[in-house]
Amino acid sequence: MHPVLKLVVQRLALGLILLLACSAVIFLGVEALPGDTAQAIMGQSATPQALANMREKMGLDQPPLTRYFQWLGGVLTGDLGLALTNDADIAQSIGQRLGNTLFLAGCAAAISVPLAIILGLIAARHAGKWQDKLISGVTLTTISLPEFVAAYFVIFLLTQDNVLTQAIGWVTGGSGRLLPVAMVFPGMGFWERLNAVILPVIVLVLVVLAHMMRMTRAAILNVMQSAYIETAELKGLSPMTVIWRHAFPNAIAPVVSVVMLNMAYLVVGVVVVEVVFGYNALGQYLVDHVTKRDLPVVQAVGLIFAAVYIVLNMLADIIGILANPRLRHPK
């Protein structure tokens, strides 16, 4: 077997094992935590009878492993069970919301990825000069902000009548003020939807851009400091040729890996931002049901987030393997 294929298969297998292990942690780990699950859900005032009913409803009378495999079997066939609080079918509730979450994250990615790479290139090209220091300084600040703090700064700036919104309004011909909520509902058109998510997208871009840009800068600088770049310069090639033909092929793998890792980061950022803007999607659904202590929903949604995260990390690794000439062309 070709060594690259072998490595990729190994990585895929590792990803699967991780997924399985995560499902076990999410299901069985919760079991292992101290406290009576039924009690936690019903509260201190619950009658013994109500508690017993709840235990039976949750299947708590059966051994944990049995329930884990039943649950896992359900997950694999798309049956995520019923929510405790309203008996709604979890899979159905998730479907629409997952789409909304992916739409939001996708929009943020579509803007932040090219922007981060361009800014990273500029910072790397002018490393140590004012352009670099400016970009680094600004991004150091945004890195220190949690998502919700960034969100309220943005809301304060863009939803009020101030110089900024007036300027925007003057350019776009509207009021320039944006709504601090992001309402979406089924049947909405693509453009309407896009219009609705402008603010959350801005926040997500702000939060994810800094990390991605800094890592891109580091990856490119790392390549640009290689001896073979000096060789190319001493061949009298133009700066564009040096970057395009010599730096770029070697920078693809680290940059793609940076992008993937930050997409994984975006998945988490989305949870908080959805809550801030009341965006009806997976993150808000999760937080709602954590508050309601609706365990089956929390486990199902948690598993989905974990899966997305693991798959993105796995893709980053696989792209790294594929882009490595030493592995692609073995001795």
Add this chain to the structure above:
Amino acid sequence: MRLPFTQTRLPLAAFIGLSLTGIFLFCAVFAQWIAPYPIDMAVGGVWESPSAKYWLGTDTIGRDILSRLIYGGQITIFVALASSALAFSLGAFFGFFAAVNGGWIDQTLSRIVDLMMAIPSLIVALVMLSVLPLNLTVLILVIGVLDSTRVFRLSRAVAVDIAVMDYVEAAKLRGEGGAWVIFREILPNALSPLVAEFGLRFIFAVLFISTLSFLGLGIQPPLADWGGMVKENKDGLVYGKSAALVPAFAIAALAISVNLVADWVLTRTSSLKGGRGG
């Protein structure tokens, strides 16, 4: 013996970071004496603007924001310190343990940490908090345990790097015991990255507890930390009331200033390695 930290020139960024961090810590420790009003008493009108009486204005039910900010800082910093200290002791202990022992101990611990890091911390925390009671101890434990994985990776990597150095081999060849090797050869050289890491872990814990409180899953009323204060006052923003921005700003300021300090510690001490010892 000369101390490695003498004749230090303090860069501006580090100075700003150190003084801000100092002010935050001071307010947190002496909150009870500094705060002009009690934490949970409506003393004025709703969302009053800053005035001589209420320096930062009042909040959604007329409580003094400055007082709540000071008390909130106490809780935020306490939880963050406690959980990062827990993360640190756990992570550093097991990290060194894995690095020094190697073999199956290292493998097992490393795989467990890999697994814990395969799921985003916030998601794990949410799953755990859906079952656990919401109190300070639980929050500190959850944040501390989740965060210890990063400390584990760092301290293990640092210790492994140092353990292969010739001077460690020389100590083993001399016949030194494990305690000398760990405490006299490895630890002094691992200290600087670990100190800087403590700063980063602290920031992470601040952001984490703030986020949880903002989601309503952290500190519960009537206590309030900064994240919770943002949550309480967020609706005012739509009416142009900036009460929510004050705690938000405090979170950012604390995170940035600790970041600056950690940055300085890292460059200051890493330069010692290759540069002059003086």
Add this chain to the structure above:
Amino acid sequence: MADDTLLDIKGLVIEATSYPPGEPPKEVTLVHGVDLKLRRGKVLGLIGESGAGKSTIGLSAMAYGRGGVRLTQGTITLNGRDIRQASARDLRTLRGKEVTYVAQSAAAAFNPAKRLMEQVIETSLAHGIMTKPEAEARAVMLFRKLGLPNPEAFGNRYPHQVSGGQLQRAMTAMALCPKPDLVIFDEPTTALDVTTQIDVLAAIKEAIRDTHVAALYITHDLAVVAQVADEIMVLRHGRLVEHGDTAQVIHAPRQDYTRALVSVRSLEHEEKPPAPPILRVEGVTARYRGTNFDVLKNITVDLAPGQTLAVVGESGSGKSTLARAITGLLPPTQGRIGFAGRQLSRELKGRTKDDLREIQMIYQMADTAMNPRQTVGTIIGRPLEFYFGLRGAARDKRVQDLLDQIEMGKGFADRYPAELSGGQKQRVCIARALAANPKLIICDEVTSALDPLVADGILKLLMALQSEAQVAYLFITHDLATVRAIADKIAVMYKGAVVRYGQKSDVLAPPFDDYTDLLLSSVPEMEIGWLEKTIAHRRMESAGN
């Protein structure tokens, strides 16, 4: 008279900004007004120790400053025009077309993502010097001339698919392909093993001769430069020390510094007669855990008290592994190690404190051999404390005695390793070993990382200490000149086995086995024409077989 000057550098000053950690940046001058003249088709050797500025001067012929280095004064006239202040565009047309560069580490200088052929012909195409088929044909011709295997297909490979010696030749082909007027060779054979170096050196020399190109040949090794250069410039701390014909510089140096450089290799050592051994290594075989390949194969050597056994070999020969086996870091799978009349445990754990004390070790990299957080006093004092229980004033006094022994004066005990020079660091490591009052010191390439004059001082110190303290040395090295200078006995290692072993005079005298012959004859000698003679001799022998 037709002027055939290709490169004429006058009053060149090169500066850089250095960033000492914890201190404000400061300006340093690397080159202080150097003049240099090179005629077409000639080879000028630039020689000096580290920090002499030889690479910096070499690159100035392309008006290139590496890592923020600035060419601040003087003129650099190449093909009749001053290039020091030429525009970036003009420099691009000159680099690669008129001047090309061969780096020390070809492995790093080739782009890992591109095939060799693409990189070798890139310059010729980018400057429009020839068409692609012409360039490829020339590259294949150069591959053949440089003795690369299967020249037609060689260019299809990726850099990581060929050996270090082959890459260095490929880089030479890359430099010669666009038919430049001048090639800068920057230590092109330094990273290679000695038996590989000679072939690459010969290939480079032939290629230079056949293409009539001029060259600046930069190296720290006088014997190497004597083989290829017409003239030699000796540099030190960015200043010219001496400039002359190759023959004059190596046979009749005018300056003290040059004389010191030339005489480094003539350190003499009189072999001591055989004596009953203190160390006996008998049939030692070893492998790393989890592998099924013996890195040491049935090694038997011994060493008498107060004598030196030199273990010689190239990288991968197992010479350092032998040290690990003797110290107990790599327990042998077979064989025995006897020391001072007793049997040593295979494992480090099984050895007594006296076993450990009597065998000390000195490492190649003094930098990593000392804990950067301990002062010199602690580093040297710890063995005194640990083995002899010395404390307080008694310990401090002994530390000072040891510092005196290694010719370092007062005040060093309070310093940290980072405050010492390379040679001083290695001396402290020697003092640490001596502090244990050992009977045997294992020296693992202890002079390899040092400049020749500093290394020379360390060797002299080691020899003096040996006659004082009657300590035995197991001296691991790849450098045969060092072996000649210090050994009583020699073991030649190749692929994990000892291929030749005995008293120095016997090992270094014919008849030789094939490998020792190859190894010995590959070490450049400071003699003009040595390279041609050796290569001709080898060709004759292989024709004879």
